[in-house]
Amino acid sequence: MFAAGLLRTPAILGILGITFLTFIASVRATEVSAGSTVTFSVTADGSAPFSYQWQKDSVNIAGATIQTFRISSFQTGDAGTYTVTVSNSAGSTKSAPATVTVKAATAATAPAITSQPVSQIVTAGEAASFSVAASGDPAPAYQWQRGGANLSGATGATLSIPSAQAADAGNYTVVVSNSAGSVTSGAASLTVQPAPVTPVTIVIPTTSQIVTTGHTVTFTASGAADGGQWQVSNDGGSTWSNLSAGGAYRNVTAATLEITGVTAAMNNNRYRYVTAAGTSNAVLLTVAATFFPFPVGLAADSAGNLYVSDTAADTVQKISGNGTVVLLAGTAGQIGTTDGTGTGARFNDPAGLAAAPDGTVSVADYANGTIRRITPAGAVTTLAGSTTTRGNADGTGTAATFSSPLGVALDGNGNLYVADALNSTVRKVTADGGVTTVAGKAGVTGSTDATGTAARFNHPTGIAVDSAGNVYVADATNNTIRKIAPAGAVTTLAGLAGVSGSSDGAGNGALFNNPGGLAVDPAGNVYVADTGNSTIRKVTPAGNVTTLAGLPGIAGLMDGTGGTAWFNQPQGLARDASGALYVTDTGNAAIRKVTPAGTVTTLSLTAGPAPTQPTDTAASSSSGTGSTAPTSGGSTSTAAPSTGSGGGGGGGALGSWFAAALGVACLLRRAVRPR
Numbered sequence: 001m002f003a004a005g006l007l008r009t010p011a012i013l014g015i016l017g018i019t020f021l022t023f024i025a026s027v028r029a030t031e032v033s034a035g036s037t038v039t040f041s042v043t044a045d046g047s048a049p050f051s052y053q054w055q056k057d058s059v060n061i062a063g064a065t066i067q068t069f070r071i072s073s074f075q076t077g078d079a080g081t082y083t084v085t086v087s088n089s090a091g092s093t094k095s096a097p098a099t100v101t102v103k104a105a106t107a108a109t110a111p112a113i114t115s116q117p118v119s120q121i122v123t124a125g126e127a128a129s130f131s132v133a134a135s136g137d138p139a140p141a142y143q144w145q146r147g148g149a150n151l152s153g154a155t156g157a158t159l160s161i162p163s164a165q166a167a168d169a170g171n172y173t174v175v176v177s178n179s180a181g182s183v184t185s186g187a188a189s190l191t192v193q194p195a196p197v198t199p200v201t202i203v204i205p206t207t208s209q210i211v212t213t214g215h216t217v218t219f220t221a222s223g224a225a226d227g228g229q230w231q232v233s234n235d236g237g238s239t240w241s242n243l244s245a246g247g248a249y250r251n252v253t254a255a256t257l258e259i260t261g262v263t264a265a266m267n268n269n270r271y272r273y274v275t276a277a278g279t280s281n282a283v284l285l286t287v288a289a290t291f292f293p294f295p296v297g298l299a300a301d302s303a304g305n306l307y308v309s310d311t312a313a314d315t316v317q318k319i320s321g322n323g324t325v326v327l328l329a330g331t332a333g334q335i336g337t338t339d340g341t342g343t344g345a346r347f348n349d350p351a352g353l354a355a356a357p358d359g360t361v362s363v364a365d366y367a368n369g370t371i372r373r374i375t376p377a378g379a380v381t382t383l384a385g386s387t388t389t390r391g392n393a394d395g396t397g398t399a400a401t402f403s404s405p406l407g408v409a410l411d412g413n414g415n416l417y418v419a420d421a422l423n424s425t426v427r428k429v430t431a432d433g434g435v436t437t438v439a440g441k442a443g444v445t446g447s448t449d450a451t452g453t454a455a456r457f458n459h460p461t462g463i464a465v466d467s468a469g470n471v472y473v474a475d476a477t478n479n480t481i482r483k484i485a486p487a488g489a490v491t492t493l494a495g496l497a498g499v500s501g502s503s504d505g506a507g508n509g510a511l512f513n514n515p516g517g518l519a520v521d522p523a524g525n526v527y528v529a530d531t532g533n534s535t536i537r538k539v540t541p542a543g544n545v546t547t548l549a550g551l552p553g554i555a556g557l558m559d560g561t562g563g564t565a566w567f568n569q570p571q572g573l574a575r576d577a578s579g580a581l582y583v584t585d586t587g588n589a590a591i592r593k594v595t596p597a598g599t600v601t602t603l604s605l606t607a608g609p610a611p612t613q614p615t616d617t618a619a620s621s622s623s624g625t626g627s628t629a630p631t632s633g634g635s636t637s638t639a640a641p642s643t644g645s646g647g648g649g650g651g652g653a654l655g656s657w658f659a660a661a662l663g664v665a666c667l668l669r670r671a672v673r674p675r
Contacts, residue, residue, distance in 0.1 A: 031100075036074050037070065037074070038070070038074045040082055040098065041069075046090070048088065049088065056081070069082075069084070074100070079100060083098075108136075108179050110178070110180040110181035111135065111183050112183065116186045117132050118188055120191070124164065124166060124195040125195055127161065128161040129158055129160045130159045132157055132185050134176040141178065142175070143155055145175065146172050147170050168192055169191055172190060173186070173188070202279065202281075203280060204221055204222065204273070205560045205564050208283060210288055210604055211262045211288070211590070212262075212287070212288050213290055215262055215588050215590070216261070216556060217262055220256040220257075221256075224275055227275065228276075229252070229253055230243045230273055233272075233282070234268070236270070237270050240272065248260055266285055267287035268284065268286070269284075270283065271283050286604065288604065292590075293310060294311045294589065295308050295584035296309050296586060297309035297363070297572045298353060299361060302577070303359065305319065305320055306319040306591070308353075308584060309347075310350070311351065313330070314335045314348060315328075315332055315350070316328045316329050316361065323603060326608035328342070334346055335347065335349075338380075341379045341380065345374075348365060348366070350365050351363075352364040352419070355574075361374040364407060364418060369404065369405065383429060385400055386401050391403065392437070394436050396434045405418045405420055410465065415431065420442075424445045425440035425457065426460060439451075445457070445458040450490060451489045460482075461474050461516050462528070464518035465520070471483070472518050474515040474529075476515060478497045479498065479501075479515065480492050481495055493539060494539045495510055495545075496510075496511060500512070500514070502547070504537075505545060506542070506544045510544075513532030513552075515528050515531065517570070517583075519581060524540075527539075527575065529571055529583060531571055534550050534566065535552055535570075536594055549565045549567075549600050550565060551563045559592075559601050561600070567588070567592065580595055585602075
């Protein structure tokens, strides 16, 4: 086969049994341009092997002895008639001739532009292109220019700019040239308009914040950078004024505003964040009365009521489903050991709570070293433990002793499980007050997984029980979550003993920081008030840990979802029938709600009717009798404030700085009480 218009025509030659299929010239003479590539090819039909000899004008061509013969640059001297002789063992035969001539040379023509490039207007980031069409012989070459300067690599008939920017704007021309000359196109302008500014939506991810007086609240403008200006309106948003740093306000030009020591005068203030890119939505601040100066323990009953123990006030209060708060038992500012009804009863740093379906509440009365019970009518009795002796004795009622009961949890049979923190043990209390030690050895700390008293704990605080009878323990100082099977075998479900942190992960690949209150759902997932991290964590039955809400290491008050919500030393946990978690956010003196999706809100509470003071005065005479807690050796020392709680909703362990501050506060509190 050869170029330049040769036709393929079969010729069947019956000589020596060899049939040829070859390319022959058409009837007309075939012309090719000088410099073209011409290829001749023949196909023979016969008995292989074949040999070939190509001829020009009947003269053998040296070296042309294969089936195909090619002339790479056909010139005038190559013009002529070409044949090929094909041979095999039976003989040889010659193909039909193919005649090739060279076109006469013609004069080159200078290029002429037949279609000019067209001006364009594009938006920054859009594609732009210019095209030109030109004639000329030989075929012309192209060089695009902007402002008269050559553009590197722009040598085609079309110039493409994939994403035009302001720097690409200008006048574009193209030089079209060949050996006969060159021509420059007309100028085509490119105008690049700025991309439209997308309005920046700055959102504060809460419609309101509820904070108790004297505490701190934080607002963050999502999607905004620092360098803006926070503003406040105290007339419902009609007028706004810039905030100045100092006093209660911090970070007034940063995306996150902090308001410390919130006062009642700030109630119903609105705040917004203003930047050059836009203004955030306005958010309402609600300042609520402090119902719980230091909420620790938390429990929920089947009717949707919550119960809160307040270590600083020495009371247990009830929150109904509509957010009304009433005193269930104890008197604020009065400590003691008295059993009685309502305000006639006395507590001493009540901590963990557990609620039975009928509304009976069990209390870990930490500084009294006892387990108390409160009926729905507010009648308080002591179920187990001695108010005069600290220890670790198993027994019934007052014959049993505790060191520092923090967490309590109720199982399906009416038994209570108690995290006896300073004994580093887990105790069981039957409905009739019988106390036994389930796991751990009194006074011996450690992290050993084993059965019963061979296992070791280090300051257990929160506690919860699932429907199968498994007991879960927040082993605070070990920074682990432990599991006690019904037969007493203790294993570590998650966390690495002795190592604090906030990492999510599986088993000992997860880290906690002083975990406190626990709650468990029907599927066996354990929820943890990770007190030192100010987060709420979730642990699956397989030990996989994730952070449900809160930002590790950030202590503050902000409603939101996941990491956009902030807590401050959360301790108690309780779970309701819908799957929502409730949290005693101790450092914020607030009760928070966490949905299964991790959305956090602060409960809006109102005061219910004041309790009626009992007519007998026996209770008031004991107001100071519990201010000191006897030790197991008979000497007395001022009781430390509770450092956590569990059960029903669990409780938590305080950070060391927080515990120290509370200890000082409690000492001062008791120093001024009447003796």
